[in-house]
Amino acid sequence: MDFWPWLSLAGLGAFHGANPAMGWLFAVALGLHRQSARTVWLSLLPIALGHAAAIATVLAVMAAFEAVMDLRSLQLVAAAFILAFAGYLAIYGHRHRVRVGMRAGMAGLAAWSFLMATSHGAGLMLVPAVLSLCLADQAGVAGTTDSLSVSLTAIAVHTGAMLTVIAAIALAVFTWVGLAGLRSAWINFDRLWIAALGATGIILLVW
Amino acid sequence: MATWRPDPSFYPSPRMAAKAPKETLAYVAAFDPDRQRPDAIAVVDVDPASPNYSEIVGQVDMPNVGDELHHFGWNACSSCLCPNAPHPHVERRYLVVPGLRSSRLHIIDTKPDPRKPEIVRVIEPEEVAERANYSRLHTIHCGPEGIYVNALADRDGKAPGGIFLLDHDSFDVLGQWEMDRGPQKLAYDFWWHLGHDTMITSEWGTPDTFENGLVPEVLLGSNYGRRLHFWDLHTRKHLQEIDFGEEHQLVFELRPAHDPTKAYGFVGCVISLKDLSASIWTWYREGNQWAVKKVIEIPAEPADPDLLPPLLKGFQAVPPLVTDIDLSMDDRFLYVSCWGTGDMIQYDVSDPLAPKETGRVRIGGIVARATHPKASNGALNGGPQMVEISRDGKRVYFTNSLYGAIDPQFYPEGLDGWMVKLDVGDNGGISFDENFFVDWPKGHRPHQVRLEGGDCSSDSYCYP
Numbered sequence: 001m002d003f004w005p006w007l008s009l010a011g012l013g014a015f016h017g018a019n020p021a022m023g024w025l026f027a028v029a030l031g032l033h034r035q036s037a038r039t040v041w042l043s044l045l046p047i048a049l050g051h052a053a054a055i056a057t058v059l060a061v062m063a064a065f066e067a068v069m070d071l072r073s074l075q076l077v078a079a080a081f082i083l084a085f086a087g088y089l090a091i092y093g094h095r096h097r098v099r100v101g102m103r104a105g106m107a108g109l110a111a112w113s114f115l116m117a118t119s120h121g122a123g124l125m126l127v128p129a130v131l132s133l134c135l136a137d138q139a140g141v142a143g144t145t146d147s148l149s150v151s152l153t154a155i156a157v158h159t160g161a162m163l164t165v166i167a168a169i170a171l172a173v174f175t176w177v178g179l180a181g182l183r184s185a186w187i188n189f190d191r192l193w194i195a196a197l198g199a200t201g202i203i204l205l206v207w
Numbered sequence: 208m209a210t211w212r213p214d215p216s217f218y219p220s221p222r223m224a225a226k227a228p229k230e231t232l233a234y235v236a237a238f239d240p241d242r243q244r245p246d247a248i249a250v251v252d253v254d255p256a257s258p259n260y261s262e263i264v265g266q267v268d269m270p271n272v273g274d275e276l277h278h279f280g281w282n283a284c285s286s287c288l289c290p291n292a293p294h295p296h297v298e299r300r301y302l303v304v305p306g307l308r309s310s311r312l313h314i315i316d317t318k319p320d321p322r323k324p325e326i327v328r329v330i331e332p333e334e335v336a337e338r339a340n341y342s343r344l345h346t347i348h349c350g351p352e353g354i355y356v357n358a359l360a361d362r363d364g365k366a367p368g369g370i371f372l373l374d375h376d377s378f379d380v381l382g383q384w385e386m387d388r389g390p391q392k393l394a395y396d397f398w399w400h401l402g403h404d405t406m407i408t409s410e411w412g413t414p415d416t417f418e419n420g421l422v423p424e425v426l427l428g429s430n431y432g433r434r435l436h437f438w439d440l441h442t443r444k445h446l447q448e449i450d451f452g453e454e455h456q457l458v459f460e461l462r463p464a465h466d467p468t469k470a471y472g473f474v475g476c477v478i479s480l481k482d483l484s485a486s487i488w489t490w491y492r493e494g495n496q497w498a499v500k501k502v503i504e505i506p507a508e509p510a511d512p513d514l515l516p517p518l519l520k521g522f523q524a525v526p527p528l529v530t531d532i533d534l535s536m537d538d539r540f541l542y543v544s545c546w547g548t549g550d551m552i553q554y555d556v557s558d559p560l561a562p563k564e565t566g567r568v569r570i571g572g573i574v575a576r577a578t579h580p581k582a583s584n585g586a587l588n589g590g591p592q593m594v595e596i597s598r599d600g601k602r603v604y605f606t607n608s609l610y611g612a613i614d615p616q617f618y619p620e621g622l623d624g625w626m627v628k629l630d631v632g633d634n635g636g637i638s639f640d641e642n643f644f645v646d647w648p649k650g651h652r653p654h655q656v657r658l659e660g661g662d663c664s665s666d667s668y669c670y671p
Binding site: 097184 | 213215288290669
């Protein structure tokens with residue numbers, strides 16, 4: 001069984017988690033507002049759940065398409081969509097209503113995380129890895145697994161890596177580092193994400 | 208253009224912003240009350256080490272006449288670092304400058320040469336009316352959903368006034384902000400508590416009651432604004448109205464605490480119909496509601512009617528006319544402009560419900576005509592008005608004009624513009640910087656001041 005798709009799912013989880021816009025910073029801010037380390041920890045869970053739900057939505061849509069078209073067509077459709085989405089973000093950036101503020105509760109955080117991950121195209125980046133796993137599955141290489149369990153495992157691996165990274169960063173920032181570093185260390189993740197989405201589209205095209 | 212790292216003028220918290228480098232330039236709105244020549248944004252050198260200290264070193268003229276530049280703000284500020292709506296790689300670069308009378312918006316680029324700002328886009332009043340249904344543009348704040356602009360009237364010059372949004376990259380008018388305005392009709396100022404998801408708005412009046420000067424009947428009938436409105440910042444719904452009562456007129460400038468965990472702020476009320484006093488009120492959280500309390504009352508000063516303008520002769524007193532206030536970054540000192548008496552008063556508001564006066568200077572004033580060490584003419588007119596504080600709280604700048612049509616009602620012989628600076632002691636106390644006095648060029652009057660890199664009324668913060 002190929003190891004690389006799993007590694008890339010976990011690596012993307014770490015990449016998503018490192019982005020301050022994906023939640024660790026929100027958890028830290030809520031902890032600072034409520035002067036409670038517990039709030040930081042508790043906030044990470046709905047953030048991870050919202051992220052997982054966003055990933056799951058993309059994979060579910062992909063599975064639906066997989067049922068009605070062959071693999072190559074699916075790759076091309078996904079590639080076209082992802083490249084168009086990356087182009088849109090490159091030109092227009094992220095514009096959306098702000099619906100959740102600093103009084104957010106757990107449900108609000110989960111909804112916020114779902115919307116952030118969806119609007120930034122987090123799930124789209126996982127398409128090549130999950131497709132290759134399903135392909136391996138269909139070819140019988142993985143033996144007894146089916147598409148659903150492969151997808152669920154993929155979500156778990158990705159979200160587990162993401163949760164580990166947001167927990168580590170949130171703990172470090174809340175407990176030791178403080179927020180002053182944001183002023184210089186917060187590099188432009190939007191650009192990195194657009195590049196990553198572009199790379200995802202190209203991988204699907206040249207597969 | 209987006210950048211790789213956050214704009215260096217963005218700070219996560221007000222504590223960090225208070226350690227920002229000193230400003231070297233101030234941008235000042237200047238308007239022609241006769242509406243004969245274009246209004247301008249002037250650039251004033253505020254670097255004491257510069258040979259041009261206390262001089263106007265640059266100016267950008269508006270493309271039209273009669274805009275009445277008033278308040279203005281930045282396209283982006285520290286709120287871009289907020290975790291729920293992060294946009295940290297936008298530059299603080301453009302001044303968004305509305306015409307209060309013309310309803311025209313000017314976007315001015317300060318980056319290529321901060322001393323020679325350039326107009327890069329003009330949004331005509333028709334576009335604002337078409338997309339947001341508003342006119343008479345007043346205050347600008349950069350915030351979580353882009354640039355917020357408030358307007359004192361709808362497109363026809365009637366109530367309700369309100370808020371609309373501009374995109375902080377393209378400057379396109381995005382539309383009206385309110386989803387449910389409840390009983391709110393009048394508008395004047397707005398700001399928010401980012402930590403409490405709350406927007407607050409205050410009230411002046413409709414354009415027919417101020418564009419030709421204050422109307423005594425409207426004032427004495429208590430028909431100018433006297434209410435605060437509290438809104439949910441994100442659902443954009445009106446939550447609560449607080450009426451200051453018939454006695455109080457003109458509830459103006461809103462200064463919420465900079466620390467986002469604190470749920471209180473200060474608002475000035477220009478005049479009491481009972482005794483012409485001015486007052487400062489604190490709003491604060493009480494249970495699940497907002498409440499207000501009058502925490503400062505500044506009395507009118509008895510005066511010889513011969514020295515008073517026609518509007519005030521019958522009262523034989525000078526009203527303080529608190530027209531602007533500003534709160535230091537550490538939420539410790541509140542500065543209160545008394546445009547009528549000529550006082551600038553500093554209060555320690557560490558206990559927001561029990562302020563203590565810690566400093567006072569006098570300059571200009573309807574009767575006092577107090578002078579400044581560097582003024583060549585011994586008797587100054589106008590009084591302390593738009594006030595701005597440096598981020599470190601050590602320097603305070605202010606100008607002396609209120610509004611073109613209202614200036615002559617209180618200063619009928621004309622108003623000569625000036626801008627001055629105060630130095631602040633470590634534990635309070637204020638005194639004039641004797642080397643800083645801008646004798647404003649005739650033909651223009653100075654209004655709001657914005658400091659390079661941000662100041663105490665430009666930025667809001669999401670982290671304590």
